[in-house]
Amino acid sequence: MRRTLYSLVLLTALPFILLRTLWRGLYEPGYREDIPGRFGVGRKQLFLPTLWLHAVSVGEVRAAAPLIATLRHHCPDHRILITQMTAAGRATAHQLYGDFADIAWLPWDLPWAQRAFLRRWRPTLGIVIETEIWPNLLHEARRLTVPVVLVNARLSARSAARYTRAGELTREVLADFSAIIAQTDADAARFASVGALSVAVAGNLKFDINPPAGQVDQGRHWHAALDKRRVLLLASTRDSEEALLLDALLPHLPTDVLIALVPRHPQRFDEVATLVTARGLSLCRRSSGALPAADTRVWLGDAMGEMFAWYALADLALIGGSWLPLGGQNLIEACAVGCPVLIGPHTFNFAQATEDAIAAGAAVRVDDVHSAAREAGRLLAEPATLKAMGEAGRAFAQAHRGATARTMALIEPLLPDAT
Incomplete structure (x- = not known):
């Protein structure tokens, strides 16, 4: 019945x-x-x-x-x-x-x-x-x-x-x-x-996914081609998070930091591009095939299936879905390639993996986007801390296979x- x-x-x-x-x-x-x-x-x-x-x-x-x-x-x-x-x-x-x-x-x-x-x-x-x-x-x-x-x-x-x-x-x-x-x-x-x-x-099966060597090499190639600019990745962002993050981050980031922005859903690529340019920020789209210029502020990842490359490029990643009550997105991929992670308060979809990554020293949780902006600025100025977090991330991912x-x-x- x-x-x-x-x-x-x-x-x-x-x-x-x-x-x-x-x-x-x-x-x-x-x-x-x-x-x-x-x-x-x-x-x-x-x-x-x-x-x-x-x-x-x-x-x-x-x-x-x-x-x-x-x-x-x-x-x-x-x-x-x-x-x-x-x-x-x-x-x-x-x-x-x-x-x-x-x-x-x-x-x-x-x-x-x-x-x-x-x-x-x-x-x-x-x-x-x-x-x-x-x-x-x-x-x-x-x-x-x-x-x-x-x-x-x-x-x-x-x-x-x-x-x-x-x-x-x-x-x-x-x-x-x-x-x-x-x-x-x-x-x-x-x-x-x-x-x-x-x-x-x-x-969790996601720990058993091997980062594709081609994508990892691509991310490292991008980093070298960008004259090793510091890169802050906004990874798998969801609806309304991009505006919150950009508005909080920009006052705290030096202008030479490149923001790589990869929305979770492809149907939002154009919407996010408009949101970026409306703030007067110079934009490069991955789909153009060109690398960002020296004065590009935001590189939009508007192509599918390259997430490991973006993590290999980034010095630090902010994980989307966690800044609004959406449950968070997968941080295991970032850890597997040694990308340090900042995570927001909302991670109920990845609760155990998030807590384990924090305990391992691979990730840091902050309370809101404003705390994330301050913490991102601090971490990007501390290469040794980022290196230690990245190594902890690799060890964490390997231990849970x-x-x-x-x-x-x-x-x-x-x-x-x-x-």
């Missing part, structure tokens, strides 16, 4: 969801691709043994990389299917895995759409990355005897409170997972508090060639 009510609410909202998707397609054309796929409709697939991974957006798509590589080695005769819900995630999946994997939308969570999707692809195992919990998808998978596991699972206190309000529906849905494998003990405890019966802990092997050990009994 609860799931039926959920389905009716979703069906009622479907016209609005479809209109919103088409509207987003006006400035993110990827949302207009393969609309039938949102309903589980598509050409009939030839039957091939298929391992299916769902990674909702960019962060999850990237986090899946070490697990996908291990699965391909373990099951070389299986097709890899990777699904997403966002256009940016779809583009990233094509960029990283398009030469060997099938890329598709996960349908909207209507029973008949999920049933059509599962019958179309006939996966032998489904692996959901992080916190994508769709009642009808899981129910239909159970009906069709498709085991589904939730890996790299995280659950913030805020999300746990929301799932608690759903009561019995949450417990029923979590019971449809064949396994739940959490990032941390705290995540596992929160899953248990909302009704999960058995949760294992394997660590191994989640992929632990995850594989837990899901191996469910893999098709397991004995």
Whole structure:
């Protein structure tokens, strides 16, 4: 009854969801691709043994990389299917895995759409990355005897409170997972508090991502070509954060410091460029192919898939999503290449990794953008401190590796060639 009510609410909202998707397609054309796929409709697939991974957006798509590589080695005769819900995630999946994997939308969570999707692809195992919990998808998978596991699972206190309000529906849905494998003990405890019966802990897959050597070399090349100007990176910033950060930082930064600014969402590149020039700041766009001139104040990272290069370039990074109550973005990539980190007060999406990085000396937390501006000015004037933070970051990232092997050990009994 609860799931039926959920389905009716979703069906009622479907016209609005479809209109919103088409509207987003006006400035993110990827949302207009393969609309039938949102309903589980598509050409009939030839039957091939298929391992299916769902990674909702960019962060999850990237986090899946070490697990996908291990699965391909373990099951070389299986097709890899990777699904997403966002256009940016779809583009990233094509960029990283398009030469060997099938890329598709996960349908909207209507029973008949999920049933059509599962019958179309006939996966032998489904692996959901992080916190994508769709009642009808899981129910239909159970009906069709498709085991589904939730890996790299995280659950913030805020999300746990929301799932608690759903009561019995949450417990029923979590019971449809064949396994739940959490990032941390705290995540596992929160899953248990909302009704999960058995949760294992394997660590965070993001620590197992190897910084691409080509990107690291590119970042270092940029740094040398810029005559080793000091570079402050505003990394993966979210809506409204850029204005707050720029207005706070500019009075505290020497004019020779280059601000590298990489927004989280590509549809905002033009908006952020306008915001920068409206403040009278000289701007260079990465998409132009040119390096910043000596008097350029802001270098806008308006290209996808180069985050490791930006971290390798920067002397110090301020991590986006943490300056407004948005939960923060991934700081592990910065630590892995030895980039010191400043983080704001809002990090509930990366709580354990943030606290561990701070404890390791790789990151510093500040209370607000004004404190960040003062601290950034201080740190940029102390190369020895930045060097020590960068070395601590590398050691921190290296010490937390191994989640992929632990995850594989837990899901191996469910893999098709397991004995």
